[in-house]
Amino acid sequence: MAGTILIYGGSGGIGAATARALTARGHGVHLVGRDVGRLETLAGEFGAGFTAGDVSDDALFARAADAASAGGALAGLVYAVGTINLKPVARLSGEDFLRDFSVNALGAAKAVQAALPALKQADGTAGIVLFSTVAVAQGFAAHASVAMAKGAVEGLTLALAAELAPKIRVNCIAPSLTKTPLAKALTGNEAMAKAIAELHPLQRLGEPEDIAPLAALLVSQEASWITGQIIGVDGGRSSLRTKG
Numbered sequence: 001m002a003g004t005i006l007i008y009g010g011s012g013g014i015g016a017a018t019a020r021a022l023t024a025r026g027h028g029v030h031l032v033g034r035d036v037g038r039l040e041t042l043a044g045e046f047g048a049g050f051t052a053g054d055v056s057d058d059a060l061f062a063r064a065a066d067a068a069s070a071g072g073a074l075a076g077l078v079y080a081v082g083t084i085n086l087k088p089v090a091r092l093s094g095e096d097f098l099r100d101f102s103v104n105a106l107g108a109a110k111a112v113q114a115a116l117p118a119l120k121q122a123d124g125t126a127g128i129v130l131f132s133t134v135a136v137a138q139g140f141a142a143h144a145s146v147a148m149a150k151g152a153v154e155g156l157t158l159a160l161a162a163e164l165a166p167k168i169r170v171n172c173i174a175p176s177l178t179k180t181p182l183a184k185a186l187t188g189n190e191a192m193a194k195a196i197a198e199l200h201p202l203q204r205l206g207e208p209e210d211i212a213p214l215a216a217l218l219v220s221q222e223a224s225w226i227t228g229q230i231i232g233v234d235g236g237r238s239s240l241r242t243k244g
């Protein structure tokens with residue numbers, strides 16, 4: 001079996017799809033999330049281990065890294081934890097900004113720090129994949145807090161890719177609206193989902209399976225000459241304009 005990949009957000013839409021894609025490629029996976037029932041079900045499906053906890057608890061990171069590596073090497077790390085807290089800037093509190101920053105950006109940094117010794121043991125083959133959003137490359141109303149937090153993730157990606165080269169590669173995926181529990185407030189309303197889908201040159205919303213193959217590729221050795229990249233998986237939303 002190829003080495004184990006530690007997946008924060010492994011109980012979520014994109015994290016679980018990534019775990020499925022990695023398992024199909026012969027990797028072991030170790031899942032992290034809060035929903036113990038869902039983690040148990042998925043761990044059973046993948047023959048995986050899991051660690052339950054909240055990224056607001058600093059003790060989670062060492063627990064997860066230790067459980068996933070079992071004192072040996074880790075082949076990779078995926079941090080697929082996030083928030084969508086959409087409000088006009090006047091209604092965002094300091095706490096909103098801090099919570100979004102903490103879950104999206106600081107959590108990613110802490111996950112990397114805790115896993116670093118085990119990732120370094122992978123003899124120059126380990127990869128890290130972080131998650132941003134299309135709302136960093138494109139400005140959207142009501143996205144100030146999440147765009148600020150994910151902008152920090154993009155900065156973190158580049159800084160870590162430079163600092164950890166040549167031993168560990170670090171890349172970031174920036175999805176547009178994808179049908180997962182995180183986005184349910186938007187995708188659950190049929191009229192709103194259709195209207196947003198039509199804003200994409202490819203005329204539909206994303207599915208977790210649109211994102212997972214790239215996450216699996218980037219974290220694995222098949223991407224051994226790719227580092228420091230922010231890659232949009234977004235139906236063309238960040239860079240194309242097909243009307244007007």
Ligand SMILES: NC(=O)c1ccc[n+]([C@@H]2O[C@H](COP(=O)([O-])OP(=O)(O)OC[C@H]3O[C@@H](n4cnc5c(N)ncnc54)[C@H](OP(=O)(O)O)[C@@H]3O)[C@@H](O)[C@H]2O)c1
Nearest residue numbers: 009011012013014033034035054055081082131178180182
């Ligand atoms: N879906 C989209 O439209 C979209 C768009 C742009 C970017 N993204 C990014 O893509 C990544 C994956 O998101 P997703 O759509 O797959 O979301 P999701 O289905 O809601 O999954 C989120 C995962 O993160 C875990 N999680 C959330 N808050 C946590 C916390 N405080 N402590 C520990 N675990 C926590 C969840 O655990 P439990 O479920 O077990 O609580 C779940 O495993 C995120 O970084 C997100 O920001 C998503």
